[in-house]
Amino acid sequence: MTDVIALRIDGMTCDSCATHVREALERVPGVRSAAVSYPKARAEIAADAGVSSETLAATVATLGYLASVDDTGAAPPSVFDKALGFLAGGAQSGAGGVPLHIAVIGSGGAAMAAALKAVEQGAKVTLIERGVIGGTCVNVGCVPSKIMIRAAHIAHLRRESPFDDGIGACTPAILRERLVAQQQARVDDLRQAKYETILADTPTITVLRGDALFRDRHSLLVRQAGGVEQHVPFDRCLIATGASPAEPPIPGLSDTPYWTSTEALESETLPSRLAVIGSSVVAVELAQAFARLGSKVTILARNTLFFREDPAIGEAVTATFRAEGIEVLEHTQASKVAYADGEFVLATGQGELRADKLLVATGRAPNTRALALEAAGVAVNAQGGVVIDAAMRSSTPHIYAAGDCTDQPQFVYVAAAAGTRAAINMTGGEVALGGVDTYLSHRTMAARVTTAR
Structure with a gap:
């Protein structure tokens, strides 16, 4: 007998994430097949009777994502699934019973994952961005670099044909300005689809443009264009400001x-x-x-x-x-x-x-020095990264941090997973990141090896 188990999976950031989840699920004994959709944040697993949703959810968790039974039209959730739902919790209320107000500083992978999860939990979010929406990955990191690397790989294959007997090698003409234009167009498309449109279509997220700094433990000052300053009080806050290239101390x-x-x-x-x-x-x-x-x-x-x-x-x-x-x-x-x-x-x-x-x-240095963290009692390490615990809490318990501005591994997968968990914890849940470091160490090294091919 074959059962079909549906899981909701939070924390995936691309189709590659879905592929890794599917491969992990299909390695579970008794699983016959798995279909995983990144856009739907959902997995459907065909498995032998006796394969539990607990086992499948735990497998997904080892990759750094949060899985729970998707009971839309499915069988009633198990005790384990109910426990996951309890941990995720509903948003606590702020003062006077109004929805919890969460300030998110930044708009990259950690910030977006946290903002979307927080509003899903019933909170209201103010997201503050000083520059271009989307953070490092889509704008100046993963997306443009992989497009450039792919173009370079094609040029290499044309010049060094692996099928010399049947496909003659040739030296391609490289029109760098056109490659950059194509690359930037794709960056703009993805930023619009994955970040800007989603924010615009989510009324419970307010986007402020400007530089944020802490006034005290419960409010921010946002300096906007034209010298306008806006005070932003919050019940909870997530610091997700990312990192920037570091300059080594070389004379000259x-x-x-x-x-x-x-x-x-x-x-x-x-x-x-x-x-x-x-x-x-x-x-x-x-x-x-x-x-x-x-x-x-x-x-x-x-x-x-x-x-x-x-x-x-x-x-x-x-x-x-x-x-x-x-x-x-x-x-x-x-x-x-x-x-x-x-x-x-x-x-x-x-x-x-x-x-x-x-x-x-x-290397890269955390973008934290202009935040006036001392006003909120938020501790940083020697490199300027926000010191956090396994639940993403800083030294000030209602202020959290995730992504490259902490000492977490600087990968968008970590940032998104950490942002999701921070949002769950900010809205009454209690989950830790766990398991993602081991997963990423293997995944990253595999990527590094293939880079040289």
């Missing part, structure tokens, strides 16, 4: 027009010579993309590529890069950077390195 660097990943992705020209300082994911993936599009690329790695991971990964990527003509300088640092007459000059222990452009990708 700040006086040069170096690139961060943002400028590199937006550049309409390809440099003849590109130097890259950094040895982790962002540095490595952009280095290879530019090389495959035609730049002569040199990477300066303070240690080795991916030195914090399994050494075999760094060794394999380094070998692949060198085979593609990318120069990888291991155990090399720039002691000074200068810029004159359109050329960068980097002083290293191995002599001078000259380049037309310099990309610095040595």
